[in-house]
Amino acid sequence: MVTVTNLHKRFGSQKVLNGLNLETNVAGIIAVLGPNGSGKTTLIKSLLGMVIPQQGKIAVNGKKIRRQSDYRQEIDYLPQIANFPGNLTVKELIGMIKDLRGKPARDKELIAFFGIENFLDKKLSKLSGGTRQKVNIVLCFMFDSPLIILDEPTSGLDPASLIKLRELLQKEKAAGKTIIITSHIMNFVEETADRILFLLEGVIYFNGSITELKTQTGQDDLEHAIAQILT
Numbered sequence: 001m002v003t004v005t006n007l008h009k010r011f012g013s014q015k016v017l018n019g020l021n022l023e024t025n026v027a028g029i030i031a032v033l034g035p036n037g038s039g040k041t042t043l044i045k046s047l048l049g050m051v052i053p054q055q056g057k058i059a060v061n062g063k064k065i066r067r068q069s070d071y072r073q074e075i076d077y078l079p080q081i082a083n084f085p086g087n088l089t090v091k092e093l094i095g096m097i098k099d100l101r102g103k104p105a106r107d108k109e110l111i112a113f114f115g116i117e118n119f120l121d122k123k124l125s126k127l128s129g130g131t132r133q134k135v136n137i138v139l140c141f142m143f144d145s146p147l148i149i150l151d152e153p154t155s156g157l158d159p160a161s162l163i164k165l166r167e168l169l170q171k172e173k174a175a176g177k178t179i180i181i182t183s184h185i186m187n188f189v190e191e192t193a194d195r196i197l198f199l200l201e202g203v204i205y206f207n208g209s210i211t212e213l214k215t216q217t218g219q220d221d222l223e224h225a226i227a228q229i230l231t
């Protein structure tokens, strides 16, 4: 579904992606991990065409994305920080995004799933961080796209909402979707991801299952396995 070949991205003199290669051709949940500043968001934004690499090729569903935008219709994206105007109500924001995208949306089902019906008439600026994240998740999932990219989806969510998010991800995976997630919450990754991509020094340093990572590092839990890679 996503193929990345020899991707290079630097900001000024800082090399962030340094010949990165990646292929995701099976449905499932892929966690992109790595220390702060290792380039996870840069990789995600490159897939979305929001960051333009200096070198390398990216193809989504077999089509090169360079200078293209139509392919984005098939991707749902949850940004790490979503900056929507605070004076809009939740209902207005959802309506606006639906109008912009022009596709059928399952917003009502997701609003009920996350239990945010009572916040629809509230302004975004008045919402708590966790409720705002639930709104962002509804916005992201409502178009039912085959590829979903989530940058730190757990941000601000309480334990009950984390369970809901996990349930939603499993449903989407069962529907044959590919889901790419970044997260620093290893517990969440361990319970959701089928595959780990670990970014270090601008390349994918590890690509495999959680079991493989644990075996390779000789560690019993994911947190220690990751720490072992870093040392």
Ligand SMILES: Nc1ncnc2c1ncn2[C@@H]1O[C@H](COP(=O)(O)OP(=O)(O)OP(=O)(O)O)[C@@H](O)[C@H]1O
Pocket (backbone or CB within 6 Å): 011, 016, 034, 035, 036, 037, 038, 039, 040, 041, 042, 043
């Ligand atoms: N637009 C930009 N201009 C300059 N530098 C940037 C820009 N975007 C990212 N960087 C730098 O690139 C590096 C990688 O950033 P990126 O956000 O991809 O890391 P990350 O792995 O997602 O980090 P985190 O875990 O903290 O979210 C960082 O050093 C960051 O400061």
